[in-house]
Amino acid sequence: MPEGTLCNKKPVDTAEGITTLLADQSGKKYYEEMKRLEVDSDLLWKTIQNTCKSRIRTWLEICAHCGMCADSCFLYLANNRDPKQVPAYKIQSTLGEIIRRKGKVDNAFMLHTMEVAWAQCTCCNRCGTYCPHGIDTGIMFGYLRGLCYQQGFVPWEMKIGAGMHRVYNAQMDITSEDYIDTFQWMVEESEEEYPGLKVPVDVEGADIMYTVNAREAKHYPEDLAEAAILFHIAGENWTIPSKGWELTSLAMFAGDWAACKMQVQSVYDAMERLKPKRMVGTECGHAHRATVVEGPYWAGRKDGRPPVESIHYIEWLAEALRTGKLKIDPAKRIKEPCTLQDSCNYVRNHGLREVAREIVSYIV
Ligand code: SF4
Ligand code: SF4
Known part of the structure; x- marks a missing residue:
């Protein structure tokens, strides 16, 4: 299973590792390597089975697709009400899909999921206060980020940030x-x-x-x-x-x-x-x-x-x-x-x- 020297499934836990990542300006090599990073579907599905508890599974199932959460998300409003920015759509098309496919997703899917999990949701939890079912999409995106991190699909800056905590x-x-x-x-x-x-x-x-x-x-x-x-x-x-x-x-x-x-x-x-x-x-x-x-x-x-x-x-x-x-x-x-x-x-x-x-x- 190919792993990059910078982009891989291993956390950074040495000062040298952080320096090397920082030297890769704007993560140029890191993101090139990410395009070839394979998904460990067995690990992904096993992790979901062990960690995705009833609360998140229930939220994904009971969503009525009513769209009432849409206007509460500033990213939906800031993007001309693009339906792809509706909180329910964002989480159903990423985490929901990974679960429906039992972890069998490919590199392109994970690259897209990473983009949605970090660039299309700040985990602010605002939509959760508007959903009539109390579905908290921000919490689910926080969980999804953990799955992405484990597979090595994490923004360069975030990999460095987490590494800083491990080292310092x-x-x-x-x-x-x-x-x-x-x-x-x-x-x-x-x-x-x-x-x-x-x-x-x-x-x-x-x-x-x-x-x-x-x-x-x-x-x-x-x-x-x-x-x-x-x-x-x-x-x-x-x-x-x-x-x-x-x-x-x-x-x-x-x-x-x-x-x-x-x-x-x-x-x-x-x-x-x-x-x-x-x-x-x-x-x-x-x-x-x-x-x-x-x-x-x-x-x-x-x-x-x-x-x-x-x-x-x-x-x-x-x-x-x-x-x-x-x-x-x-x-x-x-x-x-x-x-x-x-x-x-x-x-x-x-x-x-x-x-x-x-x-x-x-x-x-
Ligand atoms: S408001 Fe709640 S039930 Fe309606 S689409 Fe959004 S998350 Fe689903
Ligand atoms: S938690 Fe994410 S999806 Fe929900 S309102 Fe905040 S940014 Fe939008």
């Missing part, structure tokens, strides 16, 4: 030492303005363990200082873990289920090690979904919850404003008309609609 326990090449150094450096930059400001590392039994997005350390380090400043002003007893600090999961977007588990387990290990009262995660919505909403199931936690209470940043912020730990200068309230976007991950997937509105009520 972070979505990009940042070591724990780099992360701590960057956080401390950014806090030092603000010390003069906020005397006593510090970043407590690996403190056991703190009220809050704060976790971030590796992107902040690499590209937006001022975000780290801003979080430290707010915890400082609010008088919080907080800490950051030196290991298990990355909340995000590109592995979730890639469909690399093993790396999903590995990544979220590193955060749970930090919780077990430091025993904070709560974890507060950075603003990143998909990170919250990965670690707080879906992560417990990847990690096999029977109660479906992380080891300690884990809240999104806006929950902490609303609480700090509500309790007066943080105060907004009334003169600085926003005067212009504003709108609030309900996000897919922490609003639709985790019900924080009112919390977001509460924060707006203090600042507008």
Whole structure:
């Protein structure tokens, strides 16, 4: 069964492997190799039999093809209402077809499926809230991505992203030492303005363990200082873990289920090690979904919850404003008309609609 040197069914789990993939600009060779990648139909069908549970099978069967989900998908609207962008069509013609054919699909079919699974669905779950049967196409596309990943049909960037988690326990090449150094450096930059400001590392039994997005350390380090400043002003007893600090999961977007588990387990290990009262995660919505909403199931936690209470940043912020730990200068309230976007991950997937509105009520 031909496998490419870059595009194949093996995950990338070495720094050298990531460097080699990155050197293949825009995945030119990777996608050429993908055109010759064979589908392991036996493995595909066996995986479906072992992992495709009754919920997804039922959703695929009960779809009434009513099309009521169409207008809820922004990709359908943005593509001149192309019938091929109707959520039900997208999933029935890919995952539904793979199951109907018992995994006997070819390279061309998988190339098309990859295109639909990543370029025609963001797994935002919006259509699921409109379907009268509660069919959640976003969840099914997340599952389909896992099948594609196993067969090596995964976008080049996603293969690299999942590999980063396997090698660095972070979505990009940042070591724990780099992360701590960057956080401390950014806090030092603000010390003069906020005397006593510090970043407590690996403190056991703190009220809050704060976790971030590796992107902040690499590209937006001022975000780290801003979080430290707010915890400082609010008088919080907080800490950051030196290991298990990355909340995000590109592995979730890639469909690399093993790396999903590995990544979220590193955060749970930090919780077990430091025993904070709560974890507060950075603003990143998909990170919250990965670690707080879906992560417990990847990690096999029977109660479906992380080891300690884990809240999104806006929950902490609303609480700090509500309790007066943080105060907004009334003169600085926003005067212009504003709108609030309900996000897919922490609003639709985790019900924080009112919390977001509460924060707006203090600042507008
Ligand atoms: S709204 Fe639900 S039942 Fe109707 S086509 Fe969409 S997924 Fe199928
Ligand atoms: S989950 Fe979102 S992007 Fe995907 S089909 Fe549904 S509405 Fe469209």
